[in-house]
Amino acid sequence: MYKLIKKCGNARRGEFKTPHGTIQTPVFMNVGTLGVIKGAVSSMDLKEIGCQVELSNTYHLHLRPGDQVIKKMGGLHKFMNWDRPILTDSGGFQVFSLAGMRKIEEEGVYFNSHIDGRRIFMGPEESMQIQSNIASTIAMAFDECIPIPSTKEYVEKSVARTVRWLERCKKEMDRLNSLPDTINKQQMLFGINQGATFDDIRIANAKEIVKMDLDGYAIGGLAVGETHEEMYNTIDTVVEYLPDNKPIYLMGVGTPSNILEAVDRGVDFFDCVLPARNGRHGHVFTKNGKINLMNAKYELDSDPIDEGCNCPACQHYSRAYIRHLFKAKEMLAMRLCVLHNLYFYNNMMKEIRDAIDGDYFSKYKESKLAQWSGKA
Secondary structure: OEEEEEEEOOEEEEEEEEOOEEEEEOEEEEEOOOOOEOOOEOHHHHHHOOOOOEEEEHHHHHHOOOHHHHHHOOOHHHHHOOOOOEEEEOOHHHHHHOHHHEEEOOOOEEEEOOOOOOEEEEOHHHHHHHHHHHOOOEEEOOOOOOOOOOOHHHHHHHHHHHHHHHHHHHHHHHHHHOOOOOOOOOOEEEEEEOOOOOHHHHHHHHHHHHOOOOOEEEEOOOOOOOOHHHHHHHHHHHHOOOOOOOOEEEOOOOOHHHHHHHHOOOOOEEEOOHHHHHHOOOEEEEOOEEEEOOOHHHOOOOOOOOOOOOOHHHHHOOHHHHHHHHHOOOHHHHHHHHHHHHHHHHHHHHHHHHHHHOOOHHHHHHHHHHHHOOOO
16 A cells, blocks of 8 residues: 655655555665575665665566475565565566567467577466466566557557556456465555557556556656657656556666656656666766776775765775776675665665655755766
8 A cells, every 4th residue: 555645846755555564665676686686685785775675577587496486485585585575577578578589469478488498478367377476565567568669550559458468467466366375465466557658658558557446557668768858758748647646666767867857757666777787897876976996097096985875885895995806806896886886776765755755855856966967
């Protein structure tokens, strides 16, 4: 259940009660595709750096170790030793990224595993069954992530099919939650708004899926090739037609500035592989923008990654030492930078929540964007 606590302009401060705890929003979900954050980061680390929600992927867990294995181990919470909320992506984005290896039909999608090439079928029912076995807190509906650009005719057909798939997802989840051997009988379902950058299709789709009274609503199919202006316009267009009493999730976005802009437009939930992926390559976020620790100028730099940061890396190590670890190909380098970047994002979300609570979000946004661009 979502409770809207306060608004500052269109920015929303809320709480979302789930079977695995209450989420303070806006929130950034830390991406652990296979039930782990890449970069040797543990569940205990996630708690230390302020992670509220961990996100894992249905498609990848279905292939490895297998959702039946996870169910036999008591569900993903128990398997990865994480007692806070978990959201599972439906697998739709991964399936549709296999453009040359899949075939879309009304019943679902036939595709080849990227691991061993074996033929696999996934439809709405299969996606819900896999997510039920994983026993995540929030399951995402199975949808088609439409490439941009696409023709309006294709987008209309795809969105109509995705609505039919959503109806099947809801029906199957209701059935699964009633079974005696289901681990999480209170699993929640989020629907996904699609429509590429066509405002009229997005609006019509939003109106359609809101009728189903789901636990939350996501805006999907963005950050896949469109400009930032097109993305922000789509968010502005869609949010107006989504309910105030349900969380709004912008999938796969993004940079710190993307998040600030989306919060300003009424978005509550975010996820992105960017902070962990960047961290594994020595690209780290600071109050003055992103820096690359591999640069020679940091060879003798005794400062922490970001002065004043309370993450485990900044509390104990210098830029010079972490750069040395990268040059020596030591795993600790990746671990420290991933921890720092995820802390940066989680702490930014806390600052955003505080700014909305304190009625100064616009000033906060303005000052942060100026700092990151070097114009402060």
